[in-house]
Amino acid sequence: MKIRDLSVLLAVILIIIMLVIPLPGWLLSVLILCNISLALLVILVSMNTQEALQFSIFPSLLLLLTLFRLGLNVSTTRSILSKAEAGGVVDTFGSFVIGNNPLVGFVVFIILVIIQYIVITKGAERVSEVSARFTLDAMPGKQMSIDADLNAGLISEQEARERREKVENEADFHGAMDGASKFVKGDAIAGIIIVLINILFGLIIGMVQMDMTFQEAINTFMRLTVGDGLVSQIPALLIATATGIVVTRVTTEGNLGTDVTGQLLQFPKLLFIAAGTIFLLGLTPINFLLTTTIALILAISGYVLLQQAKDVPEIAEEEMDQEDSEGMKRSENVINLLNVDPIEFEFGYALIPLVDTSQGGDLLDRIVMIRRQLAIELGVVIPVVRIRDNIQLEPNEYCLKIKGNEVAKGELLLDHYMAMTPDLNDDNIDGIDTKEPAFGLPAKWISEDKKDEAELFGYTVVDPPSVVSTHLTEEMKRNAHVLLGRQETKELIDHLKEEYPILVEEVTPDPLSIGDIQKVLGKLLKENISIRNLPVIFETLADYGKMTNDTDLLAEYVRQALSIQITKQFVGDSNSLKVITLSNEIENIITSGVQQTEHGNYLALDPHNQEQIIKNVYQEVEKAMIQHENIVLLCSPTIRMYVKQLLDRSLSNITVLSYNELEPNVQVQSVGVVNVA
Incomplete structure (x- = not known):
């Protein structure tokens, strides 16, 4: 077992021991200082994270620290009530705060507890609840946004998988924080109750069992109680503050210090207004020298920030000009223009509602289903479809391009339905004559109020999204052999090799290259024969590949081996x-x-x-x-x-x-x- 894992296990066991076995005063002092150190470390880490998930262990850590602090409270309470002492750290904290007046010290301690419980703990708890609810409510929208970016070709499959995992982790984290914030609240309440128990029972035990006078009992147990409360509440206050920082943190590129200084001082001119206001306060009975000094510091800070703001744009502009001039000289910028998307779907501006989810468009989801459907039917993974609007097209027009070449075109009327009838001479419904784009059948665009009437006359009535989805499906089927290149073939072979390594090794790279296999698979797809049953295809290629490398002949052998599939089809x-x-x-x-x-x-x-x-x-x-x-x-x-x-x-x-x-x-x-x- 690693040392780190062992240390955490030992720490949990130590907490359990603290709840049962009395500890000496010196060990209590060591553990109290460790508690304060851990609290400081937690708040520093929370201030330096750029997003909440960078501190994803915080909910579990919060539980352990709360249990540790409560274990210390139990141990110190046992020591205070039984021995009237709890180690040097507790005694020092109590003496420093109380001084010569136990009542004043107790009031200060109560104020500290109220600040933690009412202000910080309650606020952090409320923010945790709201964050958890909003994060869970936003999950479906984020998932749809990721799918839309994937279908549009803006991100890759790997990036989409990482984003989905991040969305799930965010939901888990905020849900855990919603529950963990209750630990902080319960810890604050427990601290108040423990203080009252220490004072009340301390007076009773001091006067009854230890023969102290009332004044001696008050001085002793008030000092120890306040000291114990301080060494417990200060770490609790730091942890509660860290909780508030984590749940209120908005994801940025910097940590808390960078964001606070960068955003608070982003308008240097406002520092002059603040300086003038403080200077005017010096004209009142407030100390003039003090206000003038502060106003001068603010004014100098504003002037320095203004000078820095003037220098940065000039430097940035020069660097940008240099980058642009160098970029024009680099050949990479020209080479990038040569990239051609495997599949592009372009549409006129009137068809934007088809893909805009805020307007009810579901074409992106339909394309996802089309790719899945073709993977099942043809056994080939259709590349991601890049979707974009094109002002050069007519408003209601769309086109499909495969490897840069236009293969299909169509026109849609979003406020109409397409009605088709098997009887070519049937003209019972008035509408705009057109052709069904996928199969070229005669059809009509009819208004929504004629939809029921058309169905009664036996027309097949479909909405515009279904029309374009069917068209895209058929065109992708017809051009599946064009979309299957050597790279896609290599991916199919790698997938097959995971389960049939011997079979793949017998076929490629000898006697058949990836190019040969791609040609065979392409010939099958061209005649609408599914290549999903790759094991049978490769078995045939393994049998006949050593006899001939004629891909036309090999494709015929494969077709005969797929006789059951072809017969069923x-x-x-x-x-x-x-x-x-x-x-x-x-x-x-x-x-x-x-x-x-x-x-x-x-x-x-x-x-x-x-x-x-x-x-x-x-x-x-x-x-x-x-x-x-x-x-x-x-x-x-x-x-x-x-x-x-x-x-x-x-x-x-x-x-x-x-x-x-x-x-x-x-x-x-x-x-x-x-x-x-």
């Missing part, structure tokens, strides 16, 4: 799938068009064949979509990726699957066949 609970298939002739054309090179395989078809295949696929999909909602193009595993590459530019929304990516128990129903002619 596209088939659902019905266990049946409507598909369009390719004729044998088209599959042969595509197979023969695959060119093999040392850098990988690629599809090289005649332009006429390409155009004809794309046209025929489009016609079959259009025909099938009339009767069925979700249509999948099914082909053989060897050509799946080439078919997807062929259709990607013109028909990117079509899902292309291979037979090996579906579970054997799925009921596949062909609703169309793509032929050459």
Whole structure:
């Protein structure tokens, strides 16, 4: 056990001993001086802290010091009543204060107790209660503010975690101080009662058991009682003052001394007014020499502070000019301008209520939920979204940028609702024609008074925050493969390595680099395949990575390994799938068009064949979509990726699957066949 830990344990044991075993006078004197020293140390520390949490042990320390002081009171009371003495320190304090008049000394002691109990202790207790209540009430707002800064990209995840921890610690500290302040109050009351007991029973014991006269008993026990009270109340007064300083302390960059002198003397001209007032007081019967001296000191202090205030701005301005001129020469300032945020959401000034929590905006909270949702659905951590207003946009306009490039744009009417209907010819509701931004469906902006009517006609009615949230979600899904770079891939690998270290070591850095893994994961995300099941993906890469480093081929192997996941995603609970298939002739054309090179395989078809295949696929999909909602193009595993590459530019929304990516128990129903002619 460390010496520091052992010393605290021994101190607590000593306090318990003091309550039970009588102590000699010399040991009482040592402990009393230790008590005063500890009280001085506590108040000095409280004055030099910049914020309350720097002295977070204070509530517990307050309890120990109060118990120590009460233990001393019990020991000194036992010694006073049994031996009519309590050590040299108590006797000296009592003799010094009382002098030759016990009554005057007792009155002085009572005044000291009243100051501590009524002024300092009561005030500190009240401030502790208010601080605890306000701190607890402000916790939700502070937590929301931290989340807002995190979503806006102003702070990192680590900084947000530190701020949340600080908010929790502040709440715990002020709650503990609210309870600890009751110790100080109880200690003051106990001190008053102990004094009365010492005087009353001291007189009785002195006259009855020690054969003292009334005058001798008064002189002896009054001196000892006042001395004991002083050596107890002086540390108690210091501790109570320290309590008040800690709970009234506002977080600043300086300690109490710096703040007091800096803020009290921040207006030097006011010292001249104070000097003039004191000088005028000297014209009254008050001592003229004394008032003039004080007024002169104030005036000189004001003059010195004024001169210092003039010098500081000039020096600061020169330093600022030098820093600006040097800063313009440094290349770092230019380099910082090259930074591009992964995701930016910009909006016109009319959409500020969307993100302003004071106006009821909850978009920041929605973005937090979107990032969590995509982490669960796709298995990728979406970067923090930087949110800012842009005066270059129209008032009701917003746009989403990914890596500096605009990928989506939309317009919102905050005082309207968006109404959508599956029937394109339905025109039962009057409103402003528009398009739903996420899927491009025809819609209308309707006023709030028409909301119920629209719902009765079968319209889907959503509010503006839901519209923009859906749009953001879909765009982040579509561009998840763009957001997944090597750095993000490295973070996913590190997270997987915590539970599967052997699996990760078998895949990277040999035979596959982080860049290779990133390309495989990106190809999966591009086709809306979740990469959350990283262990299965890495098992497949470990099996086939030594055979080939073609990322297109590796991605196909991974897709086949994720057949259960893909089947669940596209088939659902019905266990049946409507598909369009390719004729044998088209599959042969595509197979023969695959060119093999040392850098990988690629599809090289005649332009006429390409155009004809794309046209025929489009016609079959259009025909099938009339009767069925979700249509999948099914082909053989060897050509799946080439078919997807062929259709990607013109028909990117079509899902292309291979037979090996579906579970054997799925009921596949062909609703169309793509032929050459």
